[in-house]
Amino acid sequence: MSDLHIENVSMRFDLPGGGSVQALKNINLDIKSGQLLSVLGPSGCGKTTLLNIIAGFLAPTDGDIHLEGELINGPGPERGMVFQQGALFEWMSVRKNVSFGPDMKGVAKAKSAPEVDRLLELVGLQDFKDKAVYELSGGMQQRVALARCLANDPDVILMDEPLGALDALTREKMQSLVLDLWKETGKTIILITHSVEEALLLGERLLVMAPRPGRVHKEYYLPFADLGVGADLREVKKHPDYTAKREEILAMIWEMEEEIMGRTEGAN
């Protein structure tokens, strides 16, 4: 069982001008193995902070996170990370990037090569193995990032707005790819996103977070991810439930944004 238990996690940052800000307050979450969780919220709600704490890049001021019963106190290969962009190694070919994890573990080239080939085929980059990563388009680079993450065979994949920098069409294709990979590999995926549509389409469980202090505002369990696997995502979007949920969540986030605006204007 590779369940992820988040207990009472709080995070407080010191501000450079003195004082501090509560980025997260009392987050409690149980994420089952194989779950695809999407996290949504207005800017400043602490969703990236939460992801960085799970990844082990930050230590929470309070609370613990356990993966498979083991306390997280630093980054580790069992929690793979996919970033928005710029996290690939330009000095390596596509294939070298993907085999980075196995190489670090000291796995012999000959042993890791078939798996690397399989993953590159899975993300549709079999013809670009020996290209330099800077020669690829943004969408292709994110495919490399996904394959690189999978090559390490992590228990949990953490995605920090991985499709945020892509154009709308590429983004749609990549969303299908993420769903397919999720079904194919059965990995736990935590996906941070700004896009309500993406959160609805990809998250079988959706978390809406609220800012100041960062906390879980509302939680949904959704059927769309299962519907979307191997199907046309545009068909899923026509689902009446999908439209209703989208409007509900958009209204919720608008309200939060307006509250933030009002607060800052009041402060002025």
Add this chain to the structure above:
Amino acid sequence: MHESSVFSDLANETLNIIISISSILPYLFGYIVIILASLFIWRTVRRGVSLGKNYNSLKTVTFGDESTVVSNKSASIVSVLLIFLLWGSFTGSKLLPGFLHMPGPYVGSNEFTYTAQNDVGEEDSATVSLVVHVAGEKASKPTIKAGDGIAVNDVMVIQAYRSKLLAWDLNDQVKRKWGGKIVKVNDQPISKNNPVDVGFARVSLTDKGTLNVVPHKGIQMEHIYLPAPEQVWTRLVNIANQGYQNVTLGQHLGFSLWRVIIGFLIGALVGIPLGYAMGLSNWFRGWFDPIVEFMRPVPPLALIPLVIIWAGIGEEGKVVLLFLAALWIMAIAARSGVSGVRITKIHAAYSLGASKFQILLRVIIPNSLPEIFTGARVAMGVCWGTVVAAELVAAEKGLGKMIVAASKFQNTDVVIMGIVLIGVIGFAIDVGIRLLEKYLVPWKGKG
């Protein structure tokens, strides 16, 4: 010294500089006219032979669009050719046809007459036969008839660009000590403040009553100040084959390059790890920040006297100097290369299971290479400049030593040859590092 004198001194110097600059302005203006005229000619020719359209030629807004401004190859060629043309023209180069030469100094045989008067008012004329010859050539005195009367004909041999005094009364019956003097030259009256131009020379009367003959110099440069291009080339071939002052050109070149490469390599070998340490550790950054930030603005040239005092004029001193020149630049380049690594790359590497050592080796070092190459280009440029300066001050071999030794013997052709070589090698070093960079760091600027 009075306190305010430095200000008045500087004010005077400023005034002098402004005056010198304003005397250059007409030439500057002429040069700009040449540039614009050649542009006009080029445009006219271009219009005649259409070279087809590219994307840029279809843009209607070009003024202010940086992307449409590319170095015009034709302009570069014309500009360089013009420099050689002016050089050849003002030095009377044999590579150029004669009509392109600026008027040179007078060379040849000619004569003028002077009229002497003795104390009782008797006058007599005599002819001065004059040979003006090129420097380095031997000219024999022409034989002349003595002539009659109280003034006797004279003979003079003068080197071009030089002048000569004529003690005309040595062979005359009219003597200056008896009150004799010259009243006319070429039948024109002459006095101390009233020289006479005899067509090919200017003749003036000195305080002591002798004649000062100055053949016309034209507006070409004297070869001792600026040799013709072919002279410089001949010198290069000559020195390449036989050497200069018992040292071959290869040795001069080799020593200079060897110092730069050794100094740079040691500087990089120490500076890069130092920069990494400063980029990776608070303690090291705190420790070395004051030292690096203080040493970086000190020009390496200012260290030459100290290095000579400490290490003498041998090779150690120069290598130490170049080491110091390269060290801080390379340390700063490596430091900013480490600081410039995106945190997402580091995070990604940790998430993929890399250890600290693996991250240093596989992520931080490759990521810093572009910065290090930029630093290397700067450092090599500074080292090259510093080595030449150091050799000017003290060395036995090296390009700088060669030109400073040549300057002491007025061997301007060697000096110019040396300067051109220094420029060419500096440029070649820069191009070499850029090629190496393209080959080794193809991802530069693409992260």
